Amino acid sequence: MDTTERDWVTELTSDDHDVRQGAIGDLRTFLVRGLRSAFLKKGVDEAFCEDIAQDATIRVLDQIDKFEGRSKLTTWAMTIAVRLAVNEFRRKRFQDVSLEGLSGEDTLRIDISSGHESPDANIMRTTILETLKSLIEDLSDKQRIATQALLEGMPVDVIAEKTGSNRNAVYKLVHDARKALKKGFDQAGYDWQDIHTAVGTGQ
Amino acid sequence: MTLSNEQLNILMKIVEGTTADSIDCDGCFGRIAEFAELELAHKTIPEAMDKVRNHLQNCPCCQDELNSLLDALASKQEPPA
Numbered sequence: 001m002d003t004t005e006r007d008w009v010t011e012l013t014s015d016d017h018d019v020r021q022g023a024i025g026d027l028r029t030f031l032v033r034g035l036r037s038a039f040l041k042k043g044v045d046e047a048f049c050e051d052i053a054q055d056a057t058i059r060v061l062d063q064i065d066k067f068e069g070r071s072k073l074t075t076w077a078m079t080i081a082v083r084l085a086v087n088e089f090r091r092k093r094f095q096d097v098s099l100e101g102l103s104g105e106d107t108l109r110i111d112i113s114s115g116h117e118s119p120d121a122n123i124m125r126t127t128i129l130e131t132l133k134s135l136i137e138d139l140s141d142k143q144r145i146a147t148q149a150l151l152e153g154m155p156v157d158v159i160a161e162k163t164g165s166n167r168n169a170v171y172k173l174v175h176d177a178r179k180a181l182k183k184g185f186d187q188a189g190y191d192w193q194d195i196h197t198a199v200g201t202g203q
Numbered sequence: 204m205t206l207s208n209e210q211l212n213i214l215m216k217i218v219e220g221t222t223a224d225s226i227d228c229d230g231c232f233g234r235i236a237e238f239a240e241l242e243l244a245h246k247t248i249p250e251a252m253d254k255v256r257n258h259l260q261n262c263p264c265c266q267d268e269l270n271s272l273l274d275a276l277a278s279k280q281e282p283p284a
Binding site: 033034035036037038039070071072075076078079081082083085086108109110111147151152155156157167168171172175178179181182185192195196199200201 | 205206208210211212213214215216217218219221223224227228229232234235236237239240261262263264267268271272274275276277278
C-alpha cells in the first residue's frame with residue numbers, strides 16, 4: 001500500500017466513532033468531487049453525484065476487507081463510485097429502449113446494393129458483403145442480437161440487464177462473434193485495407 | 204433490421220480490431236485502479252497489465268468507464284490529508 005497516503009483503512013475501520021465518521025465524511029466528499037468532474041458534463045445533476053457517492057461509500061465500507069492495496073484506497077473507492085455512476089447513467093439512458101424488436105433471424109442484415117462507380121469496385125464490394133452476410137448467418141441468434149444491440153449503441157451491461165444475463169456473458173458473446181467474423185475474413189484471404197476500400201468503411 | 208452504413212462501418216472496425224482477450228469485464232475492473240494510476244502518472248504500463256490493456260481495446264464499455272475514472276481522478280483534487 002502507498003504509505004505516503006493517509007491510512008484510510010485504519011481510519012475507516014476505527015473503533016473510535018469520531019475518527020471513523022471523519023474518514024467516512026472525507027471519503028464521501030472526495031467521491032462527490034470526482035463524480036461531479038466526470039459526470040456533470042454528461043448531463044447528470046448534483047443529486048445524482050451525491051446519491052452515487054453515498055452508495056459507493058457504503059459499498060467501500062462493506063468491501064474494505066477485499067481491498068488489496070494495489071492502488072491507493074481513494075482510487076479503488078473511485079472505481080467503485082464510477083462504475084455505479086456509469087451503470088446508473090446507462091440504465092436511465094436506455095430504460096425505454098427495448099430488445100423485443102430484435103429477433104435472431106432479422107438482425108445484422110446487410111444491404112448488398114451497388115454503391116461504387118466502377119464495375120470492378122462493385123464486384124469487390126458485393127463479394128465482401130456476401131462473405132460478411134454468410135459469416136453473420138453462421139453466428140448464433142444470441143450473438144446476432146447482442147451484436148446488433150451493441151451497434152445500436154447499447155452497452156453490454158444494459159444488454160445483459162435486458163436479456164436477463166450478466167455483463168461478462170454478454171461481453172463474451174459479442175467478443176466470440178467478432179472473433180468468428182474476423183477469422184472468417186482472414187480465412188477467406190481478404191486484406192483489411194481492401195475490405196475497407198471496397199465496402200467504404202474505415203474512413 | 205438492416206445495418207446502416209454507419210453501423211457497417213463500426214462493425215468492420217471492431218471486427219478488424221478484435222484480438223484475443225483472456226480476461227472479462229470483472230477481471231478488468233479488478234485491476235483498473237492500478238491501471239488508471241499508471242496512466243495518470245504517465246508511467247509505462249507494465250507487461251503484467253497487458254491483459255487489462257487488451258481487454259480495454261476490445262471492450263468499449265470498460266474503456267468508457269476508464270475514461271470517466273480518469274476524469275474523476277484528474278480533477279486536480281487531492282484526497283483529504
